[in-house]
Amino acid sequence: MASDHTRSAILAAAERLYADRGFGDVTLRDIVAEANVNLAAVNYHFGSKDELIAELFVTRSIATNRERLRELKAAEEQGGGRAPIEVILHALVGPTLRGCLGPENQRSTAARFMIRASIESVPPIRRIKNREIDHLRKFAGAMRRALPDRSDVDIYWGLNFALAMAHHTIRESERLTKLSDGKCDLDDVEDVVARVVSVATMALTAGRTEAKTPSKVAAR
Amino acid sequence: MASDHTRSAILAAAERLYADRGFGDVTLRDIVAEANVNLAAVNYHFGSKDELIAELFVTRSIATNRERLRELKAAEEQGGGRAPIEVILHALVGPTLRGCLGPENQRSTAARFMIRASIESVPPIRRIKNREIDHLRKFAGAMRRALPDRSDVDIYWGLNFALAMAHHTIRESERLTKLSDGKCDLDDVEDVVARVVSVATMALTAGRTEAKTPSKVAAR
């Protein structure tokens, strides 16, 4: 096992650099310089650069996913196997938003790293994200239980839109601040969560959507 | 002026390759091979690789933006300077969705290129996207005119969520198809547009959203 010191120094330095400057222009040499270790240490301890990035990302994302499931499970148990849709959605988007937004100066390295990861989408990270489907299925299941009258299609679209609003808000938080002249306060995380949950809930519960329309129709 | 043939051969080849394989692993040498031109031609005609990418992206995105504004303007003129919010949102997300979704086998190179651009986000493209704010302001203005009672904050959040749903659906269309076992039909573009517009409209018109949370305040 040995000291392990080098290993974690690399992880910390890499996360910091990626968070600050993005994956695009951080080289192994930058990382080992920041960590004060030898260049070969990365390959010795992690095998390759991609595996280092992957380890950083999985560590953070399993933490988020665990938190999500914890909230979901607690809610369903309390409701006797069926939780209100708002609470489910809250469990879905809350941990992610809470982990990535908030006052910039007190944003953790981990948070800033995850923002980068959601913006730049480098190969090793994409590979991991693709395995996230099973995790989402659990939420789809809970949502189905909460809204037994709703069609599967509507459930999936609602799930998709909830994630859309959360992730896009994270990715484009800077632009939204600029566009709104600071009127949209992204530091008030709980307000953001509430907005996303509210809209997603409406999307899922609004009167039967009869979606159809080639050349355009009338009502909805 | 000259033949111009080389120039457009490069543009076409680059767009095709980027669409198929992403920005990550397409080199200048790949492009010139595909276009059957000399390596130096890219720098001769475009100055640099980044400028080539930028030209590809601006060409496509000003086309989309023009279409958006065309729809918006038509709607506002018809309504005497004030268009229904659904129509505004339709003008905002319709062209983008229509340009990027649809049956995969008949998806244009341009569409596939724009999907890549929305997924990978390479520096020259990011730079251009940052200048899109002025364009969005026009939509914010139209939305404000359509919903004069609504606060600016709500308008901006609604705009943000509309774009979120459209872009995220494009970016993650593959995953949504897989997650829903094909039940969500992303080839029916008009249905997707209708769904996005519907939810965004609800977000913008629903009774005063009192976004609030656990130990947080009441009013808004």
Next chain:
DNA sequence: TTGCAATTCAAACACTTGTATGAAACTATC
């Protein structure tokens, strides 16, 4: 201490990348 494995290190390796050069091949004008 001795021995052996785990770790660190400097150096080099093997490639790929975008870009620059300068001569050659065109093209059109007079």
Next chain:
DNA sequence: GATAGTTTCATACAAGTGTTTGAATTGCAA
């Protein structure tokens, strides 16, 4: 058909990349 301006081409350049190597060093157990 000579000239001037464009455009093409083969080639070289310079820099940066992740990875490998093999020897030195360290840490620990017998």
